[in-house]
Amino acid sequence: MLSDNAFKDFLADASELADTLEQSLLNLDKQPGDAELIHEAFRCLHTLKGDAGCLGLTQLERLTHAAENLLSPLRENPAAMETTLPQTLLAVVDHLRRLIHHLSTQGNEGEVVADSFITALNWLAETQEVPAEAEPEIAMEQVAAIEIEPTPQAAAPPAPKTPATAPLHKTQTTATPQHPGQKNDFVKVTTERLDRLMDAVGELLVAQAMLLQEPELRQVHNPRLMAKAALLGKITRDLQEVASAMRMVSLKATFQKVDRLVHDLSGVARIPITLTFSGEDTELDRNVVETLRGALVHLVRNAVDHGIENADQRRQLGKPAQGHLHLEAFHESGKVVVRLRDDGQGLNAEAILAKAQRLGLADENATPTQAEIFQLVFRPGFSTAERVSEISGRGVGLDAVKKSVESLRGRVEVDSTPGAGATFTIRLPLTLAIVDTMVFRCGQERFLMPSESILEVLRPRPEQHHTVAGKGEMLLLRGALLPMFRLHRMMNVVAAQTNPTQALVLVIEGETGPFGLLVDEVLDQQQVVIKALEGPFGHLKELSGGAVLGDGRVALLLDPASLQTLALSAQGGTISHAC
Amino acid sequence: MPAETLSQATPQTQAVGGKHLTFTLGQETYGLPVLMVREIIGLMEITRVPRMPGFVRGVINLRGKVIPVVDLRMKFGFERIEDTKLTCIIVVDLHTFLMGVVVDMVNEVVDVAPGDVEDTPTFGANISTEFIRAMGKVKGKVLILLDIERVLSAGEQLALSPLANEQALAAKET
Numbered sequence: 001m002l003s004d005n006a007f008k009d010f011l012a013d014a015s016e017l018a019d020t021l022e023q024s025l026l027n028l029d030k031q032p033g034d035a036e037l038i039h040e041a042f043r044c045l046h047t048l049k050g051d052a053g054c055l056g057l058t059q060l061e062r063l064t065h066a067a068e069n070l071l072s073p074l075r076e077n078p079a080a081m082e083t084t085l086p087q088t089l090l091a092v093v094d095h096l097r098r099l100i101h102h103l104s105t106q107g108n109e110g111e112v113v114a115d116s117f118i119t120a121l122n123w124l125a126e127t128q129e130v131p132a133e134a135e136p137e138i139a140m141e142q143v144a145a146i147e148i149e150p151t152p153q154a155a156a157p158p159a160p161k162t163p164a165t166a167p168l169h170k171t172q173t174t175a176t177p178q179h180p181g182q183k184n185d186f187v188k189v190t191t192e193r194l195d196r197l198m199d200a201v202g203e204l205l206v207a208q209a210m211l212l213q214e215p216e217l218r219q220v221h222n223p224r225l226m227a228k229a230a231l232l233g234k235i236t237r238d239l240q241e242v243a244s245a246m247r248m249v250s251l252k253a254t255f256q257k258v259d260r261l262v263h264d265l266s267g268v269a270r271i272p273i274t275l276t277f278s279g280e281d282t283e284l285d286r287n288v289v290e291t292l293r294g295a296l297v298h299l300v301r302n303a304v305d306h307g308i309e310n311a312d313q314r315r316q317l318g319k320p321a322q323g324h325l326h327l328e329a330f331h332e333s334g335k336v337v338v339r340l341r342d343d344g345q346g347l348n349a350e351a352i353l354a355k356a357q358r359l360g361l362a363d364e365n366a367t368p369t370q371a372e373i374f375q376l377v378f379r380p381g382f383s384t385a386e387r388v389s390e391i392s393g394r395g396v397g398l399d400a401v402k403k404s405v406e407s408l409r410g411r412v413e414v415d416s417t418p419g420a421g422a423t424f425t426i427r428l429p430l431t432l433a434i435v436d437t438m439v440f441r442c443g444q445e446r447f448l449m450p451s452e453s454i455l456e457v458l459r460p461r462p463e464q465h466h467t468v469a470g471k472g473e474m475l476l477l478r479g480a481l482l483p484m485f486r487l488h489r490m491m492n493v494v495a496a497q498t499n500p501t502q503a504l505v506l507v508i509e510g511e512t513g514p515f516g517l518l519v520d521e522v523l524d525q526q527q528v529v530i531k532a533l534e535g536p537f538g539h540l541k542e543l544s545g546g547a548v549l550g551d552g553r554v555a556l557l558l559d560p561a562s563l564q565t566l567a568l569s570a571q572g573g574t575i576s577h578a579c
Numbered sequence: 580m581p582a583e584t585l586s587q588a589t590p591q592t593q594a595v596g597g598k599h600l601t602f603t604l605g606q607e608t609y610g611l612p613v614l615m616v617r618e619i620i621g622l623m624e625i626t627r628v629p630r631m632p633g634f635v636r637g638v639i640n641l642r643g644k645v646i647p648v649v650d651l652r653m654k655f656g657f658e659r660i661e662d663t664k665l666t667c668i669i670v671v672d673l674h675t676f677l678m679g680v681v682v683d684m685v686n687e688v689v690d691v692a693p694g695d696v697e698d699t700p701t702f703g704a705n706i707s708t709e710f711i712r713a714m715g716k717v718k719g720k721v722l723i724l725l726d727i728e729r730v731l732s733a734g735e736q737l738a739l740s741p742l743a744n745e746q747a748l749a750a751k752e753t
Contacts, residue, residue: 199643445626491629530739534675534677545645552640
């Protein structure tokens with residue numbers, strides 16, 4: 001019997017082969033009869049079949065064997081490929097993924113692959129025709145394939161009896177296809193080891209900082225010692241850069257999944273859609289990619305269901321018959337930007353405002369700007385869809401996108417030209433682990449806040465400080481009123497400076513506008529490694545983590561938006577911003 | 580006499596026996612299953628976490644992980660004392676995270692035979708014994724076998740009540 005590790009390796013390899021196979025098939029869809037792609041797909045299936053045979057995985061073996069038979073004659077004669085073949089084989093990929101999933105969770109093949117499916121494949125190989133009774137099987141795969149994660153067969157909704165139609169979806173990518181010669185040397189490392197390495201490097205950084213900041217060391221005036229200490233610092237920083245880079249992965253795999261999703265959605269919605277993308281080599285932190293993928297899935301579904309009009313409507317509007325989605329990623333000012341653009345109907349500001357008012361999300365008398373109206377679509381429960389469709393319309397998607405992007409300390413916004421389309425832009429930090437922060441003191445305690453949220457720091461003059469109804473406090477700054485909150489009160493800190501004119505106010509960018517935070521002293525500006533607070537602190541939304549500072553002690557990182565919410569609720573309501 | 584007849588314990592309670600790390604709080608001796616104990620560290624500076632019940636002292640840095648630290652004296656309502664040279668932190672493994680427990684003094688590892696384990700007596704409505712798995716008898720002394728997971732889960736409910744903030748603030752100012 002195979003060892004645990006060997007089995008895990010097999011599952012990882014099988015997963016990769018399924019991905020490569022899928023990519024070849026999607027490309028084969030666009031370039032029918034391409035010999036190289038047919039060979040690549042065949043190689044994947046053949047390797048999987050071999051592995052399956054060794055491990056006694058009969059379903060996997062039969063599945064890959066049947067798929068192989070469909071491709072085998074095309075190796076000699078690629079031009080004879082039926083245009084519907086990639087679609088059928090994509091269904092095989094889905095089965096493969098479900099099998100792999102079952103194997104990794106249950107340790108056996110279960111009943112994942114229905115005999116009828118294999119029979120249908122064998123029939124196809126013999127007769128180039130799908131027998132009538134097998135059609136539902138293959139059509140069912142198309143619908144089930146819309147889910148990115150493998151779902152149990154019982155959950156797939158019944159589909160009408162239609163034969164696989166000509167592919168509606170075409171993809172062009174601006175990336176160059178893989179050249180066989182360009183093989184990089186790779187090593188497979190478990191993520192657990194990577195994480196341990198990252199932890200160790202982080203601790204090395206702290207230990208090194210603690211050593212170099214030791215007062216007695218600083219008092220020693222020995223140039224050679226100082227030079228060695230500086231060298232230690234430099235090597236440690238280099239090591240940290242390398243370790244951080246190891247956590248980065250490219251967006252290629254994510255974009256590929258979006259490619260597949262658009263392909264399937266376009267089939268279900270019966271709207272031809274072209275997807276173009278660029279910047280798939282852009283890298284970001286491994287931990288971010290998973291969440292980003294979920295957000296992109298929602299955005300794409302949204303674009304297909306609410307954005308892009310059907311072929312008739314598009315013709316009437318003078319738009320090209322194919323709907324167009326463009327997905328791009330790039331680095332900008334230390335962030336990763338991921339942007340999805342569609343050329344559909346765009347956002348209707350009036351409809352959105354009306355709906356928001358009906359739902360009580362917007363004030364009847366308010367006159368928000370267009371940007372503010374657009375932001376309303378991210379509110380929970382918001383949906384201007386007339387009906388809930390198979391794809392979306394439950395009013396959950398965009399709210400989930402905003403939440404998941406914000407959980408990564410990112411932002412999402414939408415812009416639109418009504419009639420011409422909508423653009424969703426997600427901005428994410430390069431890595432979750434490291435943040436530029438300002439360290440400040442309140443009483444004897446130290447806190448951190450992301451530097452980019454801090455707009456300015458000032459010591460208010462007495463005439464700038466005002467109270468409202470004896471409880472609320474405001475600062476008059478350059479003609480505008482800024483609500484001011486006392487950190488020591490919110491955090492139950494004792495021995496803090498309570499006189500604003502003797503303390504400092506941080507002007508912070510909150511979610512509903514800027515606010516002032518009263519603190520004692522700003523200590524430093526520092527890049528820190530953020531650690532999650534392990535334990536029963538989940539309900540403290542104002543704390544986004546802890547950082548180990550140079551002296552080895554932990555300081556808490558504050559989240560501006562949650563801090564604002566906390567402050568406002570403590571005061572029992574909202575204070576409107578006078579502009 | 581055979582141990583079974585003397586023991587007043589349910590079979591589940593008897594299963595509580597085994598190797599325990601013992602420590603002192605005031606005059607009482609407590610035990611934690613050795614398998615749950617990751618390590619014992621000296622008392623270090625604890626970063627306070629606001630808006631938590633008073634017995635959650637805060638967090639510390641344990642080799643790169645930020646873990647919570649609770650004070651059992653405060654949890655059980657003992658009078659506060661100054662930390663001494665013997666005060667230390669027992670790091671326990673609660674599966675989803677590690678937690679530090681501040682105790683007056685750590686003693687030794689003892690083996691509690693199943694026959695020496697008894698059910699916790701009830702002391703009346705005033706005294707909650709939900710944190711006690713069972714009582715052990717070792718070398719003529721009574722050992723309170725702690726259910727450390729309960730200590731925290733009760734705390735989580737407390738954390739959500741505004742009363743906890745008042746108590747915490749009051750405790751700080753005294």
